[in-house]
Amino acid sequence: MPVRYYDWIAHHRRRTPDKVALVDLASARRFTYAQMDARVSRLAGHLRDQLKIASGDRVAVLALNTTDTLEVQFACFRLGAVFVPLNTRLTVPELHYIVGDASPKVMIHDDDLAETALAVAKLCNVASVMRLGPGGSYEAGVAAAKPLDHIEIVMLDDISTIMYTSGTTGQPKGAIITHGMTFWNCVNLGGSACISPSSVLLTVLPLFHTGGLNCYTNPVLHSGGTALIMKTFDPGEALRLISDGAQGINVFFGVPAIYQFMAQHPTFATADFSRLVIGGVGGAPMPVPLLRTWETRGVALQQGYGMTETSPAVMVLDREDAARKAGSSGKPVLHTEVRIVRPDGADADIGELGELWVKGPNITPGYWNRPDANASSFTDGWLHTGDATRMDEEGFYYIVDRWKDMYISGGENVYPAEVESVLHQLAAVAEAAVIRIPNEQWGEVGMAVIAVKPGHTLAPVDIHAHCQANLARFKCPRLIEFVDALPRNATGKIHKPTLRQTFSQPKPTDTAA
Incomplete structure (x- = not known):
């Protein structure tokens, strides 16, 4: 046949019938x-x-x-x-x-x-x-x-998968994934992530999500490598497996929360990362202080950007630029076109914020049973990502935030991801998220929702002082709320709709002086 x-x-x-393809860690099965x-x-x-x-x-x-x-x-x-x-x-x-x-x-x-x-x-x-x-x-x-x-x-244009989005802004949409999209993602990620037959990947993100399935499980199998599948993510176990030379793990991928939980684990300081060829990160803005934490352990995390609708790879930051261009998502992968577009449809200038549009063979042809979404999501074959983006003079792209998360305070645009990165500079901060709150004087103001690390203390006055020293006044969150842990979706992303619902009516006493 x-x-x-x-x-x-x-x-x-x-070609390699006796090569181990998959290891199911929970059941110890090997195939x-x-x-x-x-x-x-x-x-x-x-x-x-x-x-x-x-x-x-x-x-x-x-x-x-x-x-x-x-x-x-x-x-x-x-x-x-x-x-x-x-x-x-x-x-x-x-x-x-x-x-x-x-x-x-x-x-x-x-x-x-x-x-x-x-x-x-x-x-x-x-x-x-x-x-x-x-x-x-x-x-x-x-x-x-x-x-x-x-x-x-x-054929490459035939549907292979329907992957439903999280549905945080209405009913979930089924993104159509074609055979071609999956193939081009393997090509686009394979080179930049150094995927080869010798790759041994530890998969910790859920396989129902494009991050778990395609970063980098499918590319590793495409190359003839080995994927170890973890049933549910455990930071201590992940560190142990990576450190264990017998496992041979040399490829890893996670969203920022995965790296944050691992960095906060007691064994992080002594874990052995010497065999790690690539540690990829994507799915949400990566706080620069967290990047620096991993750099101190000799791991230059390779940042990237993508979506379910894009297979997902769109951009990758090469490891050589990880420190110099910290915070950037890098440059477009090989077989993908990108534009940064102003609200009037014209291309943005260098340094100017606009919405990222993408096009190429790795882009979804549309959504299952959703002609309305198809009509509003595409212009001449370009997918509107909904992400506020800018490009610097060297051609490196920066995903500033989601357009829908941006808010306007006193006539000024505020991008929560920028504020969150500053909050993460505080050593006592375990997790931080900034959401918009209606305000009679300014239209909208920011609320910082913060989880403090065990054994640490943090007062609102310290947070306000730190933000005022590092941010323009209109960007500083006016409200502070402390929680034990931030709500997250199944892939580890902070779930801001839950936060907005929980804190939509802030207490008057929370307002900063």
């Missing part, structure tokens, strides 16, 4: 490329022959990180079916909307999320369910099935 050009697992089974290829083939056979999954049908997965999720992805590729990974943090009502929108024919779930998965499957009339784990119908189906005898022919 021929190997299709998009079937990386079959390719590496033929070579030959073993993974065989399981994917039998799973595809079971989906087609027993569950009647055909080209274009959707297959949903609701599970904590497991190598099984990757098997489902590649089985869908071979069938021409559409892989739909589901956010494990969502409630039944939230998933009811998403699953109803995607209309999958099968729901694959683990034991941890069985109750939620079965409830949603019933509400949405999903025809079949499969349970992962020992004794589950998934393993029974794989064991009993015959290998797939025919691989569906698909």
